[in-house]
Amino acid sequence: MISDPVDLTVAPLSNVAVSLFLPDQTPLTTFHWEGVQTAYISPEGNFVGDADMKADSTIKARLFLSGIMVDAPPNARAVVAFGDSITDGATSTPDANHRWPDVLARRLVQAGGAPIAVLNEGISGARVLSDRMGVNALARFDRDVLSHPHADTVILMMGINDIGWPGCILAPNEPAPSADAIIDGYKQLIARAHLHGMRIIGATLTPFEDTFKGTPLEGYYNTEKEQKRQAVNQWIRSSGAFDGVIDFDAVARDPNRTAHILVAFDSGDHLHPQDDGYKAMADSIDLKVLTAQP
Numbered sequence: 001m002i003s004d005p006v007d008l009t010v011a012p013l014s015n016v017a018v019s020l021f022l023p024d025q026t027p028l029t030t031f032h033w034e035g036v037q038t039a040y041i042s043p044e045g046n047f048v049g050d051a052d053m054k055a056d057s058t059i060k061a062r063l064f065l066s067g068i069m070v071d072a073p074p075n076a077r078a079v080v081a082f083g084d085s086i087t088d089g090a091t092s093t094p095d096a097n098h099r100w101p102d103v104l105a106r107r108l109v110q111a112g113g114a115p116i117a118v119l120n121e122g123i124s125g126a127r128v129l130s131d132r133m134g135v136n137a138l139a140r141f142d143r144d145v146l147s148h149p150h151a152d153t154v155i156l157m158m159g160i161n162d163i164g165w166p167g168c169i170l171a172p173n174e175p176a177p178s179a180d181a182i183i184d185g186y187k188q189l190i191a192r193a194h195l196h197g198m199r200i201i202g203a204t205l206t207p208f209e210d211t212f213k214g215t216p217l218e219g220y221y222n223t224e225k226e227q228k229r230q231a232v233n234q235w236i237r238s239s240g241a242f243d244g245v246i247d248f249d250a251v252a253r254d255p256n257r258t259a260h261i262l263v264a265f266d267s268g269d270h271l272h273p274q275d276d277g278y279k280a281m282a283d284s285i286d287l288k289v290l291t292a293q294p
Contacts, residue, residue: 018065019053021046028063033133034088034124035062037095060094078117078150079104079290082137083157086206087122091267091274098275103282111287119148127161128185129177132170138188146196153290154193155246156186157203160271163228164208168219179231190241201289202242204233204249206281209259211271220271226259244289251284252277 023046039062040055047053081087081101089099105118121144125133134140137158145154159182166176186202193200208229211221233249236242252273254262261270265277273281 016068018068019048019050020064021048030064030066032062032066032123034085034090034122035060036089036092036099037062039063072117072150073115075114076117076150077114077152078119078148079108080119080121080145080148080151080154081157082141082145082154083122083203084126084161085122085124086160086272087120087157088124089120089122089278090124091269091272092278093275096275098278100273100278100282103279104285107282107285107287108290113291116290117150119151121145125161126158127165128158128182128189129162130165130171130174132165138185141189141192146192146198151198153199153201155201155203155290156189156242157205157246157248159186159232160205160208160229163205163225163232164211164220164271167222168212169216170220176225179228179235182228182232183235186236187241199243199292201244201246202236203246204236205229206248206252206271206273207254207259207261208271209257209261212269215269244292246285246289248281248284251280 038058038060040053041057041059042053042055045054081104087099087101089102092098099120099122101118101120101122108116108118123134126137128137130136131139137156145151162177162182162185165171166174190200208221209226212218213221237245237247252261252265254260261273261277265273265280267274267277
């Protein structure tokens with residue numbers, strides 16, 4: 001028996017408990033690693049529908065559950081946050097809904113107007129061009145973005161793992177993609193979004209100097225990789241290819257050391273923000289960019 005709290009990322013319905021009963025030993029066929037919420041596991045008993053459940057273990061991953069369909073009024077809209085661990089909410093406080101899409105969802109509710117849901121399609125480790133922790137962005141775009149009812153806008157923040165993984169222990173022998181190759185991936189996603197009548201907003205990649213320094217993952221950052229990040233961000237800002245731009249890099253960087261995340265926002269690994277950083281990112285978004293109709 002598994003009871004799995006799920007973040008719907010649409011206030012005020014921010015937490016819903018979903019209980020699953022598996023009568024037989026069942027292989028784990030799907031899970032979301034970076035759940036950032038506590039799921040409770042009982043070795044026996046069917047507690048579906050019960051207010052309380054006796055659990056002997058917990059896990060922060062989301063097991064089996066891949067989505068929840070909810071009723072929506074005819075004028076409802078959805079914004080898809082399509083990204084990697086920074087969108088997924090890695091290093092945010094568990095059970096607190098402090099990912100940047102959570103904060104954005106609350107801002108949209110407070111702003112009033114037609115209901116707008118924020119759908120978090122972040123997968124830790126995700127990349128634009130290559131598989132590993134989930135399939136690449138090009139392969140999962142239909143499933144995770146285009147298939148959502150009422151979704152008319154997508155925020156794309158992905159590419160730092162394309163830059164960082166090659167040459168470190170995560171992908172020691174993998175050829176490093178160029179900035180142009182990542183940009184070509186963006187162009188494909190932009191074209192597919194527009195083909196389906198969706199607006200696509202580009203979010204710049206946040207600073208990552210010294211990421212995982214002193215750990216087995218050291219090598220994720222070097223100055224050559226930083227040059228690629230700068231080139232990708234420059235294209236996002238200046239190309240005009242996106243329907244709008246969110247400059248998360250400008251929010252998160254240290255003004256005195258622009259390749260490095262601001263100390264006040266650093267979770268400690270120099271890549272992922274902590275709660276205050278995620279909030280600053282979400283608060284920096286001009287809601288008009290999201291409320292303009294496609």
